[in-house]
Amino acid sequence: MSTCLVEFSFNDLCELLKVVHQTDVAELTLKSDEFELNIRKGGLAGGAGATVAEMAMPATHPQATAFMADGSNRPAPAPTPPPAVVDPKWVDITAPMVGTFYRSPAPGEPAFVNVGDRVSAGQTVCIVEAMKLMNDIEAEVAGEIVEILVENGESIEYGQPLMRVNPS
Incomplete structure (x- = not known):
């Protein structure tokens, strides 16, 4: 059994989403002990061609980090707040x-x-x-x-x- 350490910077994730969006790949899942990344596109509420990425880390993982392009690692960013209410007249x-x-x-x-x-x-x-x-x-x-x-x-x-x- 081989082990592969996957490190993603935000830019790496953006590039991966672009590649998936430009290909016929409908769904991609990357999974390890530390995280799981699911990317799905098409047929979603956002309309045809929409891409959704979900990333989960165990809440108990003591060293959840985000790996940056410069090789450093920092604490994983806090979850993003729910989207603000958008006035329909805007x-x-x-x-x-x-x-x-x-x-x-x-x-x-x-x-x-x-x-x-x-x-x-x-x-x-x-x-x-x-x-x-x-x-x-x-x-x-x-x-x-x-x-x-x-x-x-x-x-x-x-x-x-x-x-x-x-x-x-």
């Missing part, structure tokens, strides 16, 4: 392409918008860098920014909600 500003999300026009400059700011239709609210091109993302409606859902410099996917606007 409008999502979504990513029109895959790329990198930036809140400001250049490093060290102020963000285009912050939570609580009022925006007008057509106003630039962020930038998405794709293939070394900077693309201005504009608000489609006037209103107040109520949520910013992505961190500055984070990789984003097509159709991913970036911000939420309470239209006025």
Whole structure:
């Protein structure tokens, strides 16, 4: 019997999810004494092509750690809180392409918008860098920014909600 130690960074997990999403693999399970990772796609509540990943660690595991890309390990992150209630009248500003999300026009400059700011239709609210091109993302409606859902410099996917606007 052979033993295989599997270490995943967050980036490794993201890459694994991308690969599964782009292939015909419908379900993948990785299991060890320390954790179990289940990835399933298609036919879910999120719609065709949606991918769900679940990871479980025994609560009694004394050294549950998250292994980082730099080789270090840190305590496993706390479980994420349940999603906040989203008002149905809010409008999502979504990513029109895959790329990198930036809140400001250049490093060290102020963000285009912050939570609580009022925006007008057509106003630039962020930038998405794709293939070394900077693309201005504009608000489609006037209103107040109520949520910013992505961190500055984070990789984003097509159709991913970036911000939420309470239209006025």
